[in-house]
Every structure is written in structure tokens, then in C-alpha cells.
Amino acid sequence: MAVMQVSDLGVRLSGREILKGVTLPTLQGGQVVGLVGPNASGKSTLLRTLALGRAFSGEIALDGAPVLSLSRRDRAQRLSLMPQTPPIGSTLTPFELLRSYARATRLSVSDRDLGQRMAGLLGQLGLLPDAHRRLNELSGGKRQLVGLCLAMIGEPEYLLLDEPTSALDLRWQLTALSVARDFARDRGAVCIAALHDINLALRFCDVLVVLDQGRLAAAGAPEEVMTAELLARVYGVSARLERCSQGAPVLIADAVAQPAPV
Numbered sequence: 001m002a003v004m005q006v007s008d009l010g011v012r013l014s015g016r017e018i019l020k021g022v023t024l025p026t027l028q029g030g031q032v033v034g035l036v037g038p039n040a041s042g043k044s045t046l047l048r049t050l051a052l053g054r055a056f057s058g059e060i061a062l063d064g065a066p067v068l069s070l071s072r073r074d075r076a077q078r079l080s081l082m083p084q085t086p087p088i089g090s091t092l093t094p095f096e097l098l099r100s101y102a103r104a105t106r107l108s109v110s111d112r113d114l115g116q117r118m119a120g121l122l123g124q125l126g127l128l129p130d131a132h133r134r135l136n137e138l139s140g141g142k143r144q145l146v147g148l149c150l151a152m153i154g155e156p157e158y159l160l161l162d163e164p165t166s167a168l169d170l171r172w173q174l175t176a177l178s179v180a181r182d183f184a185r186d187r188g189a190v191c192i193a194a195l196h197d198i199n200l201a202l203r204f205c206d207v208l209v210v211l212d213q214g215r216l217a218a219a220g221a222p223e224e225v226m227t228a229e230l231l232a233r234v235y236g237v238s239a240r241l242e243r244c245s246q247g248a249p250v251l252i253a254d255a256v257a258q259p260a261p262v
């Protein structure tokens, strides 16, 4: 089962400190971790640092081994990032894109198993009717779903999703996060998803990590983390958690509580 430890993480870009002393709770396989926080708080930087080997200070360990001790190939196979921007339109079809990605990353899987894996993912995400259409003919939401397939095709131990639902309608927001959650549960993988929609984060995540200006503002069980005090302090809004008729927590944001920091 996957285990990730991140302690005292710091990242500098263009001479600016973007992440500062970020220590996360130990992240366990099977968990969905919601990475939340205001714009520019460092969510994408954190995900890219985990996945792409960007320079950092502090410690990142996978199953107890420092991430820097892994070969590039091992790291690419174990950690997979779905970037914020969907795959750009090209004349490739989703089917061709997935197959060429699997070959480029030298997935050790037979053609037959790869075909089944692709059909399974494309089917779960409602993409079978589009599997042989060119990407540049697909809508933005469909391309975002193709991006999710790409991140999952290698069956990584650490699935990192940067705003995976930002272009999706209600049905596919729920579907995409259900598929990611089942993936984490079934394979003992850690899924970390940067999300702006706090209600989706409350519904799907086991743990929330809140970033604010590059620092950890809070981490823990979603309902314990998402307090009115935190929402005012970190997001600058007056907001509250209520219970819906089914007992689930729902965030209601009432007003901007303070001017945005300059």
C-alpha cells in the first residue's frame, strides 16, 4: 500500500519562496486527499514538485524511501500528474493518445491488456463514443476527461490531479471523482486532488490539506478543517457548513468578509 510523507517542504521559483515549510500528515494508500486553498496559494506547485522532480528543500518519501533516490523512470511510473490544462487539441484520437503515452512511458503491459485497460477507463468516463474522434474536435470537458484517463492509464501508486473537474458538468464532476476514489480504494493508491469546489472536496475526500500563501494552513478530517474561522482567515469569506437533508455537510458562502490581500 502506498504511503507518502512530506516534511518541511520548500520550493523557490524565480527567486521567490513559493512553498514554505509544508509538512503534511502521512498520506495512506486508499485515501483521497483534497488540496484546497485560494488562488496562487501553491497547490499546482506542490503537485508539480511531487510529480516532476522540481528542486525542493525538505523531505518527500514514498514508502519510506526518499523520492530523490528513485530513478526518473521509477518515479514517472509510480507518480502520475493530471495537469490543470487538458491535453491540447491535436489530430490524435483519445485512443491513439493513450496508446502512444503508454508506449512512450514503457508501460509493462501486453497490447491486449492495454486495450482492455483503455476501454475500461474510456468507458467509465463516458468517452467510448469519442475514442476515435480527433482531440481537436472534442469539447474542453471531454478533453479534461481524456486527461484523467492519461493520468490513470499507467495505474500509478500516487495519482495527482490538478483541478480535475474544473471544466465538467455536474454529472461528470461526480463521475470523475468517483472513478478517482474507486481507483485509490481498489489499488491502495494515494490520490491527491487540487479542488476549488469545497463541496466536492467535502463529499469525496478523506483528508483535506489547506494551503495559504505557500504555507500549510490546516490539514485533517474535512469537517474538522473547514470551519467558519478557517474560511474567514484563509479565503476572506463569511461562510458556514450546514447539513443537507441527507446529513451531509454543505458549504454555504454568504459574503466576502474582508478585502483581498494586495
Ligand SMILES: Nc1ncnc2c1ncn2[C@@H]1O[C@H](COP(=O)(O)OP(=O)(O)OP(=O)(O)O)[C@@H](O)[C@H]1O
Pocket: 013, 014, 016, 018, 037, 038, 039, 040, 041, 042, 043, 044, 045, 046
Ligand atoms: N515558474 C514560476 N516562477 C515564478 N513564480 C511562479 C512560477 N510558477 C508559479 N509561480 C507562483 O507561485 C505561486 C503559486 O502558484 P500555483 O500555480 O502553485 O498556485 P495555485 O494554488 O495552484 O493557484 P490557482 O488556484 O490559481 O491555480 C503564484 O504566486 C505563482 O505566481
